[in-house]
Amino acid sequence: MGMIQNFGLETKLFLFQLINFLIIVFILKKFLFNPLKKMLDERKRKIEQSLQDAQNAKLALENAGQEKKKILADAKVGADKLMASVKAIADKAKEKALAEAKSRSQQIIEEANNKASAEFENMNKQIGRMSVDVSNKILSKVLSDLFTEEEKQKLMSRALERINEKITN
Amino acid sequence: MKISPDILFNIAGFPITNTVITTLISDVILIVLVFIVAKAISLKPGKTQNAFEAISDYFRETTEGIAGERAAFIYPWVVSFFLFIVISNLVAQIPGFESIRFYTPTSGHHGHALLRAATSDLNLTLALAVTSVIATHVLAVKHTGIKFYIKRFISFKIFPIFLFVGLLEVVNELAKFISFSFRLFGNISAGEKVMATMYGLCPFGLPLPFIALELMVSVIQAIVFAMLTMAFMHIMTDRSH
Numbered sequence: 001m002g003m004i005q006n007f008g009l010e011t012k013l014f015l016f017q018l019i020n021f022l023i024i025v026f027i028l029k030k031f032l033f034n035p036l037k038k039m040l041d042e043r044k045r046k047i048e049q050s051l052q053d054a055q056n057a058k059l060a061l062e063n064a065g066q067e068k069k070k071i072l073a074d075a076k077v078g079a080d081k082l083m084a085s086v087k088a089i090a091d092k093a094k095e096k097a098l099a100e101a102k103s104r105s106q107q108i109i110e111e112a113n114n115k116a117s118a119e120f121e122n123m124n125k126q127i128g129r130m131s132v133d134v135s136n137k138i139l140s141k142v143l144s145d146l147f148t149e150e151e152k153q154k155l156m157s158r159a160l161e162r163i164n165e166k167i168t169n
Numbered sequence: 170m171k172i173s174p175d176i177l178f179n180i181a182g183f184p185i186t187n188t189v190i191t192t193l194i195s196d197v198i199l200i201v202l203v204f205i206v207a208k209a210i211s212l213k214p215g216k217t218q219n220a221f222e223a224i225s226d227y228f229r230e231t232t233e234g235i236a237g238e239r240a241a242f243i244y245p246w247v248v249s250f251f252l253f254i255v256i257s258n259l260v261a262q263i264p265g266f267e268s269i270r271f272y273t274p275t276s277g278h279h280g281h282a283l284l285r286a287a288t289s290d291l292n293l294t295l296a297l298a299v300t301s302v303i304a305t306h307v308l309a310v311k312h313t314g315i316k317f318y319i320k321r322f323i324s325f326k327i328f329p330i331f332l333f334v335g336l337l338e339v340v341n342e343l344a345k346f347i348s349f350s351f352r353l354f355g356n357i358s359a360g361e362k363v364m365a366t367m368y369g370l371c372p373f374g375l376p377l378p379f380i381a382l383e384l385m386v387s388v389i390q391a392i393v394f395a396m397l398t399m400a401f402m403h404i405m406t407d408r409s410h
Contacts, residue, residue: 013189016183021296024196028199029245039211
């Protein structure tokens with residue numbers, strides 16, 4: 001007991017120090033640890049939220065990239081289809097124009113042929129008539145010296161008949 | 170040299186000693202710091218908050234490394250012990266701390282020191298030891314269950330070996346009061362005596378290395394007390410021990 005007194009141990013002082021420290025612990029807990037814990041939890045939540053947002057943004061970016069690729073692929077398919085249909089229409093129009101040109105040229109050729117044939121026939125007839133006149137004149141000239149007037153008439157008639165026959169044939 | 174604190178005066182029969190005054194000064198400093206830090210707490214920490222978070226994080230991470238999830242309820246105790254002890258110890262290292270004298274009818278020619286390191290009073294260190302041990306046991310009951318807690322001290326398995334082991338556990342727990350309180354009290358009291366001797370021998374220059382030493386002792390003793398509390402709380406709240 002004497003030794004304890006030498007160390008200055010006293011119930012009142014001991015209780016004072018005990019209560020004093022418990023009050024300090026209470027103050028620390030209420031005004032420091034609790035707000036600090038709340039803030040740390042909030043900070044942790046915000047960091048996790050930020051990480052989650054970053055992850056979401058990354059996913060959205062990846063999705064946007066895939067969406068872009070898909071849109072481009074779709075657009076390419078659409079453009080290819082459009083090109084194919086335009087080409088088909090152009091081919092049809094070309095074929096149609098070609099066919100029309102062909103038929104028109106055929107028609108022109110036929111018309112030219114017919115015209116040429118008619119011209120040829122007409123020319124033949126004119127040449128025939130001219131040759132008859134020439135023959136008549138030649139014969140008249142030649143026969144006037146060899147035959148009498150009567151014989152000339154007979155020969156001429158016969159020659160003209162023959163020429164006429166030839167022309168008509 | 171006197172080990173016990175000096176009674177300066179009495180208020181309603183309560184003895185006011187120089188260590189009580191220092192305890193109250195330490196309380197004021199700690200409470201002011203608490204409110205400064207509490208006011209500065211924000212998601213984006215400033216210098217004050219960073220400094221406190223560094224201390225708090227050190228103890229939290231150390232406690233988590235040892236006690237895992239149980240660090241949540243252990244580390245506030247650890248930080249509380251550390252802050253209170255370190256401030257009490259460091260306040261006493263202010264130069265000229267003990268040179269302010271207080272005269273009473275019984276104090277003699279030199280009077281009593283008005284201020285003395287709070288932790289050089291066994292009443293305080295024993296109060297801290299009792300708080301640490303009782304808090305440890307309360308947490309043990311709360312987290313391991315009363316049945317497991319009692320089994321730690323009274324067990325009839327492999328009779329009488331575990332009964333003897335339980336008895337040793339009781340002695341161990343009682344020894345904690347002594348080891349906790351006397352370690353802190355002894356280190357700080359001895360430091361005070363050493364400093365007083367050095368100042369007495371040669372007040373210029375000679376005390377300097379001892380001031381550095383005492384500053385280290387002040388912090389180390391606070392860490393030792395806090396760490397031992399953490400270790401005992403971890404052991405007592407863990408079912409595998």
